[in-house]
Structure formats: C-alpha cells, structure tokens
C-alpha cells in the first residue's frame with residue numbers, strides 16, 4: 001500500500017525514538033548444540049526386493065548423524081552441571097601431565113580446543129569422525145541381523161576406528177524392551193576408580209573435583225537412536241574385531257567422555273566390524 005499525505009495512518013516523526021514493546025520477552029528454549037556429521041547411504045540387499053526400498057526400511061534406520069554427543073533426557077542435575085562446568089573450564093595442554101601410573105587408569109586425548117601442535121602425541125582421535133563414507137559401508141543381507149558395518153580399507157591392530165555417538169541420557173530414558181534400551185551403551189557406571197583418579201589429578205581445578213566426582217557416581221548412557229553415528233550399526237560378535245574403550249577428549253567431564261572402538265586385530269578391507277555387546 002502506498003502511503004500518501006492524505007492517508008489516515010499516523011507516521012512517527014523522524015526525531016522521535018521508536019516505541020519499545022512492553023510485552024515480556026519470550027523465554028528462549030535451550031537448544032542443544034548439534035554438530036552434524038556425514039550421513040552414509042544404507043545398502044539393503046535382502047532377497048525380498050520390496051524391503052530394499054527406502055520407504056520400507058525400519059524406523060531405526062533413520063537418525064541425525066552427529067560428531068559430538070548431545071545432552072538428552074533424564075540426566076541427573078549432577079551430570080548436567082558437571083558437563084556445563086567442564087565446558088566452561090577447558091583444560092590446557094600444559095596442565096594435563098599424567099604420571100606413569102595415571103596413564104593406566106585414564107585414556108586421555110586432545111580435543112579441538114587444545115592448543116598443541118600437529119605433532120602432539122595426544123591427538124589420536126582427530127581423524128575418528130572424518131571421512132566415514134570413504135572408510136565404511138553400511139549394508140544388510142539378512143533382515144533379522146539388520147544393518148551392519150564393513151570397512152572399505154585395511155585397519156591395523158590398535159587403530160581407533162570409530163566412536164559411538166548419541167544423546168547422553170539417564171537410565172530412565174531407556175524403557176525396558178525398547179529400541180533405546182537395545183541400542184544404547186553405558187558411558188558411566190558409578191565409577192569409583194575414576195573418582196579416585198580425579199582426586200589425584202593435579203591438573204584439575206579444586207572447585208571441579210566435587211561436582212565431577214558426584215557426576216561420575218551416577219549411571220549414564222549414550223542413546224544413538226535419534227542422534228547418532230555409524231557406530232549404532234555395529235553388530236555383536238563373540239569373536240569381535242573391535243574393542244570398546246572410553247576416552248576423555250579435551251577435558252575430564254562426562255561431556256568429554258567418548259566411547260571409541262579400537263581394532264583388536266588387523267582387519268582386512270571388506271570385513272564386517274563387530275564388538276562384544278556383553
């Protein structure tokens with residue numbers, strides 16, 4: 001609508017400041033920071049061809065790919081608080097000096113915020129969330145078994161192969177018999193050894209010890225159903241080629257803790273990747 005001099009609409013004089021609304025500002029909802037990752041194609045090779053169509057895939061095949069764990073439901077206040085504090089107090093490389101005994105009690109790796117050089121020996125997880133499309137294939141040949149993961153490249157024994165990403169949740173988020181219960185892995189289980197370790201850690205600020213110790217005395221899971229990565233498709237084997245390990249990346253709060261799969265033998269290209277669910 002064109003505004004003319006005769007228009008009844010009142011115009012604000014130029015020298016008057018704009019009116020400020022008195023309405024209360026809406027409370028902003030806390031949105032989790034989600035760093036999305038690659039979405040791999042799923043190859044379905046079932047004999048029943050109709051089931052190979054994307055529209056007939058099970059609901060568990062669909063998720064948002066992430067490279068950093070996100071906060072999920074039913075987390076205790078202690079764990080949420082510890083994650084928050086951990087994010088506010090990043091450890092500096094200089095400060096993380098583990099003595100000989102400590103190396104056997106905690107696996108620690110640099111994170112993206114560490115200020116060390118590319119030659120740093122603690123950068124073992126740098127490549128873990130990259131190039132999944134070049135490294136892995138997700139496929140299914142049997143309906144019961146569902147989707148599995150194979151490696152496209154040779155993997156040497158001892159290599160960190162992939163992480164297991166998802167929502168960090170409390171036990172109540174995993175209903176008995178639900179998909180969430182089947183797919184989730186335990187991240188923290190009232191870890192007394194870890195708490196004892198933190199008490200001896202000279203790199204930890206004193207005010208962090210208590211909140212972290214309280215958080216590590218809880219039970220926490222990673223649920224990869226809604227947000228996850230290729231790790232959620234790994235199958236079970238009694239003779240697995242991957243071993244599960246918890247590694248702290250860039251800090252020592254539950255938010256820095258990652259589940260990582262390490263090759264426990266040399267793995268040829270084309271082999272199925274598995275770990276022992278037990």
Ligand SMILES: C[S@@+](CC[C@H](N)C(=O)[O-])C[C@H]1O[C@@H](n2cnc3c(N)ncnc32)[C@H](O)[C@@H]1O
Nearest residue numbers: 060144145146147182183232233234235236237
């Ligand atoms: C964490 S999910 C693994 C991904 C799952 N295959 C999919 O398609 O989403 C665990 C489920 O995979 C299937 N599975 C994994 N390893 C298996 C195995 N060795 N034998 C039979 N089924 C297996 C079972 O149905 C199990 O409940």
